[in-house]
Amino acid sequence: MHELSLVVNLLELCEAEASRGGFDRIDRIVLEVGELSGVSLPALRFSFDVAGRGSVIESAVLEIRETPGTGWCLKCEETVRIREPLRECPVCGSLGLLPTGGTEFRLCELVVRDRRTLEKSRKGVG
Amino acid sequence: MCVECGCGAPGQEVGGERRRGVVLPHLHHDHHEGEGHEGSGPGASLPLPEGPEVNRTIRIGQDILEKNNRIARDNRDFFREHGIFVLNFLSAPGSGKTTLLERTISALGTTCPMAVIEGDQETSRDADRIRRLGVQAVQINTGAGCHLDAHQVAHAAGDLELFPGTVLVIENIGNLVCPALFDLGETARVVLFSVTEGEDKPLKYPRIFREADLTLLTKSDLLPHLDFDRTWAESSLRGVNPRGETIALSSRTGEGFGLWLSWLLAHREKAGSLPQARG
Ligand SMILES: Nc1nc2c(ncn2[C@@H]2O[C@H](COP(=O)(O)OP(=O)(O)O)[C@@H](O)[C@H]2O)c(=O)[nH]1
Numbered sequence: 108m109h110e111l112s113l114v115v116n117l118l119e120l121c122e123a124e125a126s127r128g129g130f131d132r133i134d135r136i137v138l139e140v141g142e143l144s145g146v147s148l149p150a151l152r153f154s155f156d157v158a159g160r161g162s163v164i165e166s167a168v169l170e171i172r173e174t175p176g177t178g179w180c181l182k183c184e185e186t187v188r189i190r191e192p193l194r195e196c197p198v199c200g201s202l203g204l205l206p207t208g209g210t211e212f213r214l215c216e217l218v219v220r221d222r223r224t225l226e227k228s229r230k231g232v233g
Numbered sequence: 234m235c236v237e238c239g240c241g242a243p244g245q246e247v248g249g250e251r252r253r254g255v256v257l258p259h260l261h262h263d264h265h266e267g268e269g270h271e272g273s274g275p276g277a278s279l280p281l282p283e284g285p286e287v288n289r290t291i292r293i294g295q296d297i298l299e300k301n302n303r304i305a306r307d308n309r310d311f312f313r314e315h316g317i318f319v320l321n322f323l324s325a326p327g328s329g330k331t332t333l334l335e336r337t338i339s340a341l342g343t344t345c346p347m348a349v350i351e352g353d354q355e356t357s358r359d360a361d362r363i364r365r366l367g368v369q370a371v372q373i374n375t376g377a378g379c380h381l382d383a384h385q386v387a388h389a390a391g392d393l394e395l396f397p398g399t400v401l402v403i404e405n406i407g408n409l410v411c412p413a414l415f416d417l418g419e420t421a422r423v424v425l426f427s428v429t430e431g432e433d434k435p436l437k438y439p440r441i442f443r444e445a446d447l448t449l450l451t452k453s454d455l456l457p458h459l460d461f462d463r464t465w466a467e468s469s470l471r472g473v474n475p476r477g478e479t480i481a482l483s484s485r486t487g488e489g490f491g492l493w494l495s496w497l498l499a500h501r502e503k504a505g506s507l508p509q510a511r512g
C-alpha cells in the first residue's frame with residue numbers, strides 16, 4: 108500500500124498550494140497517472156478517501172488521466188506499446204524494453220474555490 | 234530541529250561540530266521558500282467571507298514525488314562531494330540483506346570504513362546485529378510505512394560519522410514494490426533475489442529489477458536442494474534489465490564473495506570515494 112504515502116505527498120503539495128494561493132477548498136484534483144507508474148488506481152482512490160479526511164482535499168473530486176505505457180524495444184529498435192506487469196514487447200516477445208512513457212505520476216491541476224479571490228479582484232478593479 | 238518535519242531529529246544542528254567526520258548539512262532547509270506564512274494554515278476551516286464563490290484552475294504539472302526527488306538530489310550531491318559511496322539494498326523480506334552485510338563487513342575488515350542505515354517497520358534487531366561487528370549503524374523504524382524515503386535517509390546520515398571513502402549501505406524495507414519508486418540519493422542500487430523465492434520474481438516485479446545496477450542471487454548454497462532453474466532466472470533477469478550485472482553468492486559458504494567484493498571495491502573507486510592520492 109505505498110499509495111497511502113503517495114497520497115500523503117499529494118496532500119503536502121496541495122497544502123503548500125493552499126497556503127500559497129490562499130484558497131479554502133479544492134473542488135477537483137487532476138492527476139496524470141501512467142500505466143507503468145506502479146500505482147494501483149483503486150488503492151490510490153481508497154487512500155485518497157482515508158488520508159484526505161479533514162484536510163484541504165476532503166471534498167475534492169479526484170480526476171485521473173491515465174497515460175499509456177510505451178517502451179523502446181532493444182531488439183525491434185522501435186517504440187512499442189507495453190502494459191503491466193510483464194511488459195514484454197508485443198512484436199517480438201523480448202523483455203528488453205526501456206520504458207519511454209507511462210511512468211508519470213503528476214499533479215496537473217487544481218480547481219479551487221474561494222470567495223476572497225472575487226473580493227480581491229473587485230478591490231483591484233476599484 | 235528539522236523544519237521539514239519538526240521531529241527534533243538529532244545530528245542536524247546547523248553548524249554543529251559535535252561529530253567527527255563530515256557533518257551532514259541540513260539537507261532540506263529550503264522547502265518553505267516562496268510559501269506564504271500569513272497564518273492561514275492549510276486545511277484551516279476559516280469562515281468564508283460573504284459573497285459568491287469563485288472557481289479557478291491552478292496549473293501545477295509537478296511530479297508528486299518531487300519533494301522526495303529533490304531531497305534525494307541533495308543527498309546525492311552531498312555524498313558525491315564528500316566521497317561517500319552509497320548502496321541501496323532492496324529485496325523481499327528475508328532474502329539475506331543483513332546476513333550479506335555481516336559477512337561483507339567481516340570480509341572487508343578495516344580495509345574499508347563502513348556505515349549502515351537499517352530500515353525495518355519495527356525493532357532495532359538488524360542495527361544491533363551490525364553494531365555487534367563494530368560498525369556504526371542507525372535504525373529507522375517506519376511503522377506502517379513500507380519503504381524508506383530520502384528525508385529519512387538525510388536524517389539518519391546526519392547521525393553517522395562519515396568520512397571520505399566510507400561505504401554507506403542502506404538496507405531498505407523488505408518489499409519489492411514501492412522502495413523502487415523512492416530515490417534515496419544512493420550511488421547504486423543492489424537488488425537481492427534469493428533462490429528460495431522462485432525464478433519468476435524478476436518477471437513479477439520488473440520495475441525493481443529493471444533499475445538494479447547489480448542483482449545478487451543469494452543463498453546459492455541452497456541450490457542443490459531446490460529445483461530452482463538458475464539459467465532461466467538469469468535469462469529473465471537479463472530480459473528485464475539488459476544492462477545490469479548479476480552475481481550468485483552465498484553468505485553461508487562465501488561462494489561468489491570474491492566477485493561481489495571486487496564489484497563493491499571497483500565501483501567505490503569509480504565513484505571517487507577513495508581519498509585522492511596527493512603528490
Ligand atoms: N542457507 C542460507 N541462508 C541464508 C543466507 N543468507 C541469509 N540466510 C538466512 O535467511 C534468513 C533471513 O536473512 P536476513 O539476512 O535476516 O534477511 P533480510 O530480511 O533480507 O535482512 C536468515 O535465517 C538467514 O540465516 C545464505 O547465504 N544461505
Ligand SMILES: [Mg+2]
Pocket residue numbers: 330331359404
Ligand atoms: Mg534485515
Ligand SMILES: [Zn+2]
Pocket residue numbers: 180181182183184196197198199200201
Ligand atoms: Zn520487440
Ligand SMILES: [Zn+2]
Pocket residue numbers: 235236237238239240242384388
Ligand atoms: Zn526532517
Ligand SMILES: [Zn+2]
Pocket residue numbers: 108109112378379380411412
Ligand atoms: Zn512503500
